[in-house]
Amino acid sequence: MKRIIDKNWNLKFINRDKLFLLSSQIISALIGILFGKLIAIYFLPREFGEYNILLATYTFFFSLFISPLLQYLKTITNTKLLKDNFRIYLKLTSLLNLASVCFLTIALWFNDKLNTEIFFLTILVFPANFLYNLLLDYFNVKGDLRQFSKLGMFFNILTLLFLIIAIFFFKIYIDSVILLWFVQILSYIVVVVFFIKKYQIFKLSKSSIAFKVYLKKYLVYSWPLMILAFWNWINSYFDRYLIEYFLSLKEVGLYNANVSLGSKVFLMLNPFFLAILTPIVFNQEATFYEKKQKIKKYAKTYFFIGLILLFSLYLGYDFLGSILLSKNYSEGFHIIFWSALGYFLITFAYLFEVIFYFQKRTKVILMANLVSAIIGVILNIILIPKLGLNGAFFGLVISGVVRLLVIWLNYNKINHIQDISNL
Numbered sequence: 001m002k003r004i005i006d007k008n009w010n011l012k013f014i015n016r017d018k019l020f021l022l023s024s025q026i027i028s029a030l031i032g033i034l035f036g037k038l039i040a041i042y043f044l045p046r047e048f049g050e051y052n053i054l055l056a057t058y059t060f061f062f063s064l065f066i067s068p069l070l071q072y073l074k075t076i077t078n079t080k081l082l083k084d085n086f087r088i089y090l091k092l093t094s095l096l097n098l099a100s101v102c103f104l105t106i107a108l109w110f111n112d113k114l115n116t117e118i119f120f121l122t123i124l125v126f127p128a129n130f131l132y133n134l135l136l137d138y139f140n141v142k143g144d145l146r147q148f149s150k151l152g153m154f155f156n157i158l159t160l161l162f163l164i165i166a167i168f169f170f171k172i173y174i175d176s177v178i179l180l181w182f183v184q185i186l187s188y189i190v191v192v193v194f195f196i197k198k199y200q201i202f203k204l205s206k207s208s209i210a211f212k213v214y215l216k217k218y219l220v221y222s223w224p225l226m227i228l229a230f231w232n233w234i235n236s237y238f239d240r241y242l243i244e245y246f247l248s249l250k251e252v253g254l255y256n257a258n259v260s261l262g263s264k265v266f267l268m269l270n271p272f273f274l275a276i277l278t279p280i281v282f283n284q285e286a287t288f289y290e291k292k293q294k295i296k297k298y299a300k301t302y303f304f305i306g307l308i309l310l311f312s313l314y315l316g317y318d319f320l321g322s323i324l325l326s327k328n329y330s331e332g333f334h335i336i337f338w339s340a341l342g343y344f345l346i347t348f349a350y351l352f353e354v355i356f357y358f359q360k361r362t363k364v365i366l367m368a369n370l371v372s373a374i375i376g377v378i379l380n381i382i383l384i385p386k387l388g389l390n391g392a393f394f395g396l397v398i399s400g401v402v403r404l405l406v407i408w409l410n411y412n413k414i415n416h417i418q419d420i421s422n423l
Contacts, residue, residue, distance in 0.1 A: 060107075061103050064100075064233075139198075158186075158190055240252050243255055243392055247384070258332040262340040265309055266343045269305065269347075345401055375395075377395075
């Protein structure tokens, strides 16, 4: 297949850019591992468990209100629609961030987890995280792999640096959960300050479209994505609540620390492939056949790399856990391999999902998340009381298989239809 270069998008898929992206992902992975090691040494499983319950609650509202907006902005980044109507998107962004803060505040208050520090941090975390992801998507869609890589790597470096400062200078004075929240938010804010000037879409001139008219159109687009976000959150985070309910916060911390370590391999590897595929798939001039061939090529590579990594983790998860975590989390070292397997299945499906986002066929992704989430929740409810944390990762792996199967079957079906229409 010939190399796809869209001059309007300035896409230059040269090996040097890919090497830079891969290097940044490796560095970010190493930083993430060191971050987890510091957490394992200086934070007890119960403290980390409490932090992750709060994080899961926050992520729910971010996924529900903010993620659909980010996905929509991603689809119009290379059109005049965004720049000519920037004031409308600014109003919409402010409205959704405000709604997110309000709903999270109510949820935390209802569960007796709200205090003054958490309240002020929730006000900051939504806009800060939104701007960070907005910049990531902007560089990704524009095909600017270097800026995309620098942004992610700089964020990870800052997070590690701020965690080290927090541990050695502030941990004895500030609650551990508050401290971890503050580290994340400060990292978002600093990295946005450094990179926001590269976002070349600011235009505050009056829009020709009334806000109410556009809001209705946006809700039509975003409603399926909001449902999708809900079920995707169920797939990713609901098991933490079930572990807390059936077991304890300590088990939440054990589970999350080992799952984070096991999943990190593929959560760091996958963005490299997606960063290359996204501008190709979202290229309006590339044919569907060209996009399909590229997805097939990178999916094969990802699959074989995944098998090698999984085999290595199966042989050495105890050794890896003892080095990268601590004895406080040793009860869950076996989870490292199983979580890696689960996230390999999940991230492998991401490579095929890109085409559905481009074609705005989000119902397929919604169906995959819906079916796998329901199966995962049922399995967790049945297995966690009987098998403990083992039941949680069994649910993760099986639901991952189901999700990949649904995506794969629909992907092949759409390919067949598209190939016929192009004849």
